[in-house]
Amino acid sequence: MAMPAADAFIERLQNARDAARSLAGATTDAKNAALEAIAVGLERSAPSIVDANAQDLERGEQNEIGAGLLDRLRLDEPRVRALAGAVREIIALPDPVGQVVRGSTLANGIGISQVRVPFGVIGAIYEARPNVTIDIAALALKSGNGVVLRGGSAAEQTNAALVDVVQRAISSVGLDGGAVQTIDPFGREGAGRLMRARGYVDVLIPRGSAALISTVVTESTVPVIETGSGVVHVYVDETADDDMAVDIALNAKTHRPSVCNAAETLLVHRGAADRLLPRLTDALREADVSMYGDAATVERIAGIAPADEETWATEHLALEMGIRIVDSLDEALAHIDRYSTRHTEAIVTRDYASAERFLAEVDSAVVMVNASTRFTDGGEFGFGAEVGISTQKLHARGPMGLPELTSTKWLVRGAGQIR
Amino acid sequence: MAMPAADAFIERLQNARDAARSLAGATTDAKNAALEAIAVGLERSAPSIVDANAQDLERGEQNEIGAGLLDRLRLDEPRVRALAGAVREIIALPDPVGQVVRGSTLANGIGISQVRVPFGVIGAIYEARPNVTIDIAALALKSGNGVVLRGGSAAEQTNAALVDVVQRAISSVGLDGGAVQTIDPFGREGAGRLMRARGYVDVLIPRGSAALISTVVTESTVPVIETGSGVVHVYVDETADDDMAVDIALNAKTHRPSVCNAAETLLVHRGAADRLLPRLTDALREADVSMYGDAATVERIAGIAPADEETWATEHLALEMGIRIVDSLDEALAHIDRYSTRHTEAIVTRDYASAERFLAEVDSAVVMVNASTRFTDGGEFGFGAEVGISTQKLHARGPMGLPELTSTKWLVRGAGQIR
Structure with missing residues (x-):
């Protein structure tokens, strides 16, 4: 696949950003309808997804990427149906957006309340695991976030097919399908640009090897949630x-x-x-x-x-x-x-x-x-979903659920108060 | 002042780290006693602090740093007493450490609880405002954190005098005075090293101009809480x-x-x-x-x-x-x-x-x-203290109180459960 023009990269980030703005105000019902459409889309498109995956597998074998990596990369129809099942589990989870975290009425009568809001756009960098593509896309959607996915060139065809299904499904229920973007076609350079995409991406989540995480943590200027490695x-x-x-x-x-x-x-x-x-x-x-x-x-x-x-x-x-x-x-x-x-x-x-x-x-x-x-597991802890396990101290620590994919903002309601 | 040897820099960070470990387990009573000792120490040492400040002011005048900067830099005895008063206000605030954020008993009988713990070591980079030195040191101490301060070379003598008072006061009540460190003697190079001191510093808080904050955000490999600039x-x-x-x-x-x-x-x-x-x-x-x-x-x-x-x-x-x-x-x-x-x-x-x-x-x-x-102010919002106003979405957003200077950890109590 030829590499797209450089400004096509920014265009994808901008599309995710624009879609995230409208997604932030989407109702839980609308987001759940999109998730159901994704599940149905995955089931219907299973044959073409498996075809795309076969191309990645063939290339992986030619490049001798190893049996372990090939197994993680492989999608057959049962595995695609399992992905659809995982998406349906996310429908059942409570929507964190709009939850009131705390609030009070100040002595001067001003009411303040801190509510959960989506981050905006989440960037995800991971390695050749197509299940992560669906997992992160579904979790981001449920929490009202756009997402830019960098899933590794070894899974490029599979991820393209999956993202196509996801985008069509989201659009089919009247939301903005641009909320989910892949930058796999931009290769390593794209991953590097994603790490410096301040203003487009609000938080970056690396998932994978210790080396991958270390690279993202030290090279990124976008805030990072460090997940993972466990001695x-x-x-x-x-x-x-x-x-x-x-x-x-x-x-x-x-x-x-x-x-x-x-x-x-x-x-x-x-x-x-x-x-x-x-x-x-x-x-x-x-x-x-x-x-x-x-x-x-x-x-x-x-x-x-x-x-x-x-x-x-x-x-x-x-x-x-x-x-x-x-x-x-x-x-x-x-x-x-x-x-x-x-x-x-x-x-x-x-x-x-x-x-x-x-x-x-x-x-x-x-x-x-x-x-x-x-x-130590989001499912075991009763969070219902596994966003990852944070090993940093900022924002989230330990197993992360959907609320950890949100920020907050303060809403202040006055009646003309000044200082 | 001659620049200390390079390993003296790491020594200060290590001292803060070691002290932070013991401070994490200190009781609220012990930390409040240290804060009271700081307030008393500031009052007693006011003349020598003002003397040290006079050296910085003289150097500032020679270097023509400008009237606004000189005013922010200036400490007279009433201002030192005001600093002591601010420290006493922090004594009155609730200690966030040990607060149970949430918890449950899992179906298998395992009890999980998420409790607030100190970050460890907080780094602070700011510009020639000696009041920030005391402010951040007191807030860090109350929240059980060590702190490494980079307060700007224009205030170096003043900050050295203040940190000396703080270290002695903390030691006087039996806690580890090394919890508060200044790296002013290491100049700009020290600030740069602080931004890359992963493993020594858990979070970095820049306070000051938009340019300062932007530098810290883009150059730091330590997680940053971005505060401040407001259009x-x-x-x-x-x-x-x-x-x-x-x-x-x-x-x-x-x-x-x-x-x-x-x-x-x-x-x-x-x-x-x-x-x-x-x-x-x-x-x-x-x-x-x-x-x-x-x-x-x-x-x-x-x-x-x-x-x-x-x-x-x-x-x-x-x-x-x-x-x-x-x-x-x-x-x-x-x-x-x-x-x-x-x-x-x-x-x-x-x-x-x-x-x-x-x-x-x-x-x-x-x-x-x-x-x-x-x-938009921590005091107005009822937080009692002004750590800063976060303009980022990760960890803290808006006015930050003492709880925002903590992380959490999960405590899991079992009776032999396995999966």
Whole structure:
């Protein structure tokens, strides 16, 4: 596909901006009708979407992008129908726009109220996962935002077909289909321009690898919501219940190792090591987890490779785990402070004071006592939708729901008051 | 003063970071005791602070920095006592740290609660206003944050004296005085390094000129809360009450022209121009306001200079105002959309539909009906403290109180649940 002219890039941003203005005032009913039209459109257009996807897959195979990437890129008809189902779930969620957050009547009689409003235009940068295209588009639409999508050149044909379905569906119910734009045709240069599109884009959400997120965070002049990477710790305290410690460590590591809330490092209190380390490592080995241990762990347990500095800092996203014996809760807290990406950490303990100290002192988006780190999830938290998991402290921290895709404004109603 | 060695810069950031960790767990009582000690310290050290300030003033006069800047820089003993009074007002404010924002018990029995926690370390970049040094330090302390201050080389001696008082006061009650740091000795290079100090600084707040804010926003890799500049509009609708229109326009422009919530542009509906424009311009002229009008205004009213494109885009912060006659509410909304910095806009009207459309469609932090734009203020809104007025959409929008200086984290309490 030939690259469009440069001003075509700005035109797409401007279209999203113009559409966002009208979308901000759209009723929940109208937005839900658009979402239903998208779901129906996806089901009807499934064959042509799968055709477009086949072109991307063929190109991906030629370019040898790897089996994992190819699998994430692949859309068959059942997967397209699953996308339609995900869109219908978003219809059921409450609309955050117009919610009154707080308000009061001032002493001089002026009424002030803070209400939720859409950001305007959300930019999304992600990697070759067509499901994210539909996911973000639907969440943005429900929260009244326009969206500019940069989904990676490997999924360009698929994303173009999906965005075409979405735009037609939105227009079919009388809203502005321009609200959803893709800039895939503009390649890497387009991604770079999106990061500097102040005035067109109100917030940028990167989803994907740590490298992608780091690039967006450091190069963007548009405000960013940082999502994602998780070097997640499970700390087994001296007083941990034995079965609970094994269940939680195993679940946190192996339930779904490829996601950000999976555990990467197991810290075990020296006082629990004799009784628990053999059980923990046996269970992990049975689940095919490759383990890397500190010197004390390697000395105690046969067949564990020595860990190095990189072990502790790595988000494996695979059946691999670092294991370290610590002398105290303090040493566990210090290890976490040094290596955590501040996503999720859990302690397994029966001691009240240890639990409360861990909750108070670990500086992560989610801090847990006696639960699997896999519960850090918008769906599990009852938000109904997974916008992503913020690992920054500004605006949103932890699992993000629809309200996190809004800003607020103050409405002030007076009767002629002056100062 | 000789510039300290480069690693001394990182040392100050690290000191703030270490202190912030202990401050996060400090009780409200302990933080209030530190604030009282600061107030007492300022009163006792007033003579030496004034001496330090005299050195800055002398240098400022030699460098011919101008009368306005010199006045903002000047501290006499009454002004120092006023700073102590401002610190005592912050003691009276509720502590946001530890507030439970929301929470629930999940179907599986896990309890989740979202609580307010300090950001960690706040960076502040501002210009030669020693009162901001105390203001930000006290607000940061109350909200449990460390703070790194870059207050401008013109106020370096004054800021050093103030920070010394603050550090000693915090230490005197058993908290870590390193929580408040100045990087003034590191000059412009220090400001640049602060903007890239990811891992040391959690959020950066610029306060000052539009140019300063723009530099910080575009150059910073640390998340920024953008405050400030206001190209603020008052729109007099066709149906406006005559007296109210004059009162609000005059108050919005002249009550305190040097601040960001002062009006810069007056838009008047053509249908109200015959009856109101002479009264409005007479009142503004009597208040010594220089006016710049569009062609229609210049034609109607003698002695008004023609406006140009720059008039509409300028935050005058002085007794100057642009005046434009618009054909309709739509034209007023379009003008505001084009030139507003999205701080505050007000409509004066008796028409319900116009009022509601203005509230819904103006995309600014604060949108008003029949009230002076001067009410956009943390104190007026009942927040008790003025951290600044955010003109961005992420995290905080409009007047910011102490809660806006916090993040949140999720505390999860389980009984061994796994997925």
